Amino acid sequence: MLTPAMAVIECIPNVSEGRRTDVIEACAAAIRQSGVRLLDVKPDASHNRTVYTFAGSREAVKAAALALFREALSAIDLRTHSGEHPRIGAVDVVPFVPIEGVTMADCVTLAREVASEASAAHGLPVFLYEEAAATPARRNLEDIRRGEYEGLAAKLEQPDWTPDFGPSAPHPSAGASVVGARMPLIAYNINLATDRLDVARKIAAAIRHSSGGLRFVKAMGVELADRKIVQVSINLTNFEKTPIFRVFELVKREAERYGVAVLESEIIGLIPAAALTSAAAWYLQLDGFSDDQILEQKLRETAS
Amino acid sequence: MLTPAMAVIECIPNVSEGRRTDVIEACAAAIRQSGVRLLDVKPDASHNRTVYTFAGSREAVKAAALALFREALSAIDLRTHSGEHPRIGAVDVVPFVPIEGVTMADCVTLAREVASEASAAHGLPVFLYEEAAATPARRNLEDIRRGEYEGLAAKLEQPDWTPDFGPSAPHPSAGASVVGARMPLIAYNINLATDRLDVARKIAAAIRHSSGGLRFVKAMGVELADRKIVQVSINLTNFEKTPIFRVFELVKREAERYGVAVLESEIIGLIPAAALTSAAAWYLQLDGFSDDQILEQKLRETAS
Numbered sequence: 001m002l003t004p005a006m007a008v009i010e011c012i013p014n015v016s017e018g019r020r021t022d023v024i025e026a027c028a029a030a031i032r033q034s035g036v037r038l039l040d041v042k043p044d045a046s047h048n049r050t051v052y053t054f055a056g057s058r059e060a061v062k063a064a065a066l067a068l069f070r071e072a073l074s075a076i077d078l079r080t081h082s083g084e085h086p087r088i089g090a091v092d093v094v095p096f097v098p099i100e101g102v103t104m105a106d107c108v109t110l111a112r113e114v115a116s117e118a119s120a121a122h123g124l125p126v127f128l129y130e131e132a133a134a135t136p137a138r139r140n141l142e143d144i145r146r147g148e149y150e151g152l153a154a155k156l157e158q159p160d161w162t163p164d165f166g167p168s169a170p171h172p173s174a175g176a177s178v179v180g181a182r183m184p185l186i187a188y189n190i191n192l193a194t195d196r197l198d199v200a201r202k203i204a205a206a207i208r209h210s211s212g213g214l215r216f217v218k219a220m221g222v223e224l225a226d227r228k229i230v231q232v233s234i235n236l237t238n239f240e241k242t243p244i245f246r247v248f249e250l251v252k253r254e255a256e257r258y259g260v261a262v263l264e265s266e267i268i269g270l271i272p273a274a275a276l277t278s279a280a281a282w283y284l285q286l287d288g289f290s291d292d293q294i295l296e297q298k299l300r301e302t303a304s
Numbered sequence: 305m306l307t308p309a310m311a312v313i314e315c316i317p318n319v320s321e322g323r324r325t326d327v328i329e330a331c332a333a334a335i336r337q338s339g340v341r342l343l344d345v346k347p348d349a350s351h352n353r354t355v356y357t358f359a360g361s362r363e364a365v366k367a368a369a370l371a372l373f374r375e376a377l378s379a380i381d382l383r384t385h386s387g388e389h390p391r392i393g394a395v396d397v398v399p400f401v402p403i404e405g406v407t408m409a410d411c412v413t414l415a416r417e418v419a420s421e422a423s424a425a426h427g428l429p430v431f432l433y434e435e436a437a438a439t440p441a442r443r444n445l446e447d448i449r450r451g452e453y454e455g456l457a458a459k460l461e462q463p464d465w466t467p468d469f470g471p472s473a474p475h476p477s478a479g480a481s482v483v484g485a486r487m488p489l490i491a492y493n494i495n496l497a498t499d500r501l502d503v504a505r506k507i508a509a510a511i512r513h514s515s516g517g518l519r520f521v522k523a524m525g526v527e528l529a530d531r532k533i534v535q536v537s538i539n540l541t542n543f544e545k546t547p548i549f550r551v552f553e554l555v556k557r558e559a560e561r562y563g564v565a566v567l568e569s570e571i572i573g574l575i576p577a578a579a580l581t582s583a584a585a586w587y588l589q590l591d592g593f594s595d596d597q598i599l600e601q602k603l604r605e606t607a608s
Contacts, residue, residue: 008603039602055603100600184599191591248588264591270599273577276584283587284552287495287568295488295574296404298343299312299359 007101009110010055010184011036011065013094015072016087018048023075028052030071034064048083049092055099058106062114065094069118069177077173078149086145088152089175091118093141095130096181099272107181108132115179119165122174125156126165129180134164141178149175186236186275187268188244190251193261197223200230203254207232207247214250216242229263239272245279311405313414314359314488315340315369317398319376320391322352327379332356334375338368352387353396359403362410366418369398373422373481381477382453390449392456393479395422397445399434400485403576411485412436419483423469426478429460430469433484438468445482453479490540490579491572492548494555497565501527504534507558511536511551518554520546533567543576549583 017023024043027050032038036056043050054064069091076090094114096107111132119126133139137160147155152170155161162168163176170176192200200221205211208219216238222231232251236244252262274291281289291297321327328347331354336342340360347354358368373395380394398418400411415436423430437443441464451459456474459465466472467480474480496504504525509515512523520542526535536555540548556566578595585593595601 008600010599037603099603244588245584262589264589266591267593267597270597270602272599273581273601276598277577277580279588280549280580280583284548284583285566285568287570289571293571293574294580295314295576296312297577298574299341299403 007058007106008055008099009058009061009102009107010053010097010099011061011094012051012053012097013065013068014087014092015050015052015068015076016048016078016081016083016090016092017072017076018043018045018050018083020075023072024050026075027068027071030067031064034067035060036064044085046083047085048081049085049087058102058110061096062110065096065114066117066121068094069122069124073122073124073171073174078175079173081149086142086148087175088145088147088149089124089171089177090173091177092145093129093178094180096179097184098181099184104131104181104183111179111181115165115177118177118179119163122171124166124171124174125163125168125176127176127178128164129178130182132180138164141180144178152176183238183240184270184272186239186244186271188234188236188247188265189268190232190234190248190265191224191227191263192230192232192255193263194230194258195223195228196258196260197221197230199255199258199260200232202258203251204232204234206254207234207250214242214247217247239275239278243278243282244275245282311362311410312359312403313362313365313406313411314357314401314403315365315398316355316357316401317369317372318391318396319354319356319372319380320352320382320385320387320394320396321376321380322347322349322354322387324379327376328354330379331372331375334371335368338371339364340368348389350387351389352385353389353391362406362414365400366414369400369418370421370425372398373426373428377426377428377475377478382479383477385453390446390452391479392449392451392453393428393475393481394477395481396449397433397482398484400483401488402485403488408435408485408487415483415485419469419481422481422483423467426475428470428475428478429467429472429480431480431482432468433482434486436484442468445484448482456480487542487544488574488576490543490548490575492538492540492551492569493572494536494538494552494569495528495531495567496534496536496559497567498534498562499527499532500562500564501525501534503559503562503564504536506562507555508536508538510558511538511554518546518551521551543579543582547582547586548579549586 036054038054040053072091098107115126127144156168204219204221207213208217218235222233340358342358344357376395402411419430431448460472508523508525511517512521522539526537
């Protein structure tokens with residue numbers, strides 16, 4: 001059994017500042033000082049937005065998220081903010097992701113605590129989304145964010161859009177925030193041995209949820225012009241329920257239908273170990289395999 | 305980069321006592337008190353032999369191995385020992401295995417240190433084997449152990465069998481010991497949808513090194529009488545050079561030749577995570593994949 005001492009939660013907040021390096025760094029410092037591990041900072045100037053990735057114990061992650069709200073709200077004013085990416089707040093979205101020794105329910109509880117405390121501290125409207133959503137209508141980030149900061153005052157006046165915490169009016173400079181819990185997301189591309197974009201697009205349409213495909217797949221066909229090939233670009237939003245090997249085999253089979261082979265695939269960024277070990281277990285037809293049989297896992301369990 | 309603080313070495317000593325529970329437990333206590341994690345204790349009464357599995361830092365593993373020599377040599381007398389399993393010493397064989405953040409070369413150095421110090425402390429002849437062997441003739445444990453304790457005095461008199469450390473005569477009660485370094489061993493079975501033992505035996509012969517097959521495969525065909533099926537039972541002694549997916553695919557192809565399908569496979573005991581993630585990367589055709597992309601690995605690196 002994993003003990004609470006080993007619990008690891010990941011948090012990937014999106015902050016509406018991608019240009020002023022002093023603000024970006026001050027937010028990073030606020031996160032670091034809370035005892036979490038800051039894994040990545042990705043500012044984007046044209047989006048005018050920065051994605052932070054950090055991880056740690058429940059307590060440290062909570063402290064870091066609240067410290068980030070304080071820092072970002074003191075420095076960012078949405079009234080003068082512009083950028084390509086849709087946003088409704090200074091701290092736009094804060095998802096918590098279970099990594100090790102914690103359940104999704106733990107992350108939902110954490111999301112509610114952070115939403116409640118950040119809202120109370122700053123007089124900020126906060127919505128809960130994805131697994132933390134109070135109703136199905138609030139699961140999707142896109143629905144909550146529709147209308148953006150500029151349309152927020154009107155949106156909050158609608159009875160359907162009373163925030164989960166805080167006032168039914170925007171924070172003047174910080175707008176509103178969206179806090180929630182979700183599974184780790186896997187960004188996964190499959191390159192095809194062809195330059196036919198129509199084939200990549202047909203395969204993407206065949207496998208993605210929105211057009212009848214697999215439940216936790218988002219996909220689109222794109223051209224890699226420099227390599228004269230095409231790619232099926234995939235986001236896998238729940239690798240436990242829609243496993244990566246099933247997506248790969250389905251793409252391979254669909255490609256075959258057009259006389260096209262899979263050239264290679266690639267993971268963008270990070271992938272949870274379980275997504276790979278479950279693929280190995282499936283291909284190797286490993287019956288009765290348990291994660292307890294992974295040597296490193298066993299070592300960590302015994303250590304705790 | 306992994307830092308030395310995260311280094312983990314595994315050690316799986318085989319001790320020539322599988323019946324007296326007080327001795328088995330005293331040896332376990334000696335290991336535990338050295339600050340390693342004792343993962344498993346497997347006594348076998350008919351073999352009259354116990355296999356301990358422990359892991360920890362370089363220093364802790366060294367201390368535990370030396371403590372085990374002290375405890376076992378004080379309690380075991382080979383002159384009155386009998387059992388089914390071949391053995392030449394009270395502490396019969398001590399392999400060190402690199403797990404995380406250490407190289408094989410580190411384990412070879414550790415094996416030499418332990419061999420030298422145990423030999424000096426107890427006046428014990430010690431042979432180095434596998435990756436730690438000084439000459440190819442001493443790589444195989446079976447060759448060193450041939451003749452067993454009873455033939456040891458005569459063997460040590462041969463110029464070819466001068467021990468790597470210690471006197472050219474057996475320790476009266478403890479015989480000699482074999483210390484070395486090796487890769488983690490994977491015990492892996494593939495069950496076939498047939499009751500034809502000849503098929504399992506032919507496939508085992510086709511894939512194993514000794515009869516022309518893959519370099520790091522030992523295999524035999526066995527009958528699972530209660531399930532009315534047969535099994536190819538495999539030991540994989542270096543999963544980096546002979547990966548598990550290649551073995552599986554070769555068995556599947558050979559079985560096909562006889563009109564037989566693979567029913568399932570199974571891992572016995574523990575498997576290093578890298579053996580599974582490399583299988584996933586191969587089947588999913590993941591190009592340019594690096595272990596740094598495994599989320600949990602990244603977390604641990606950042607923590608150190």
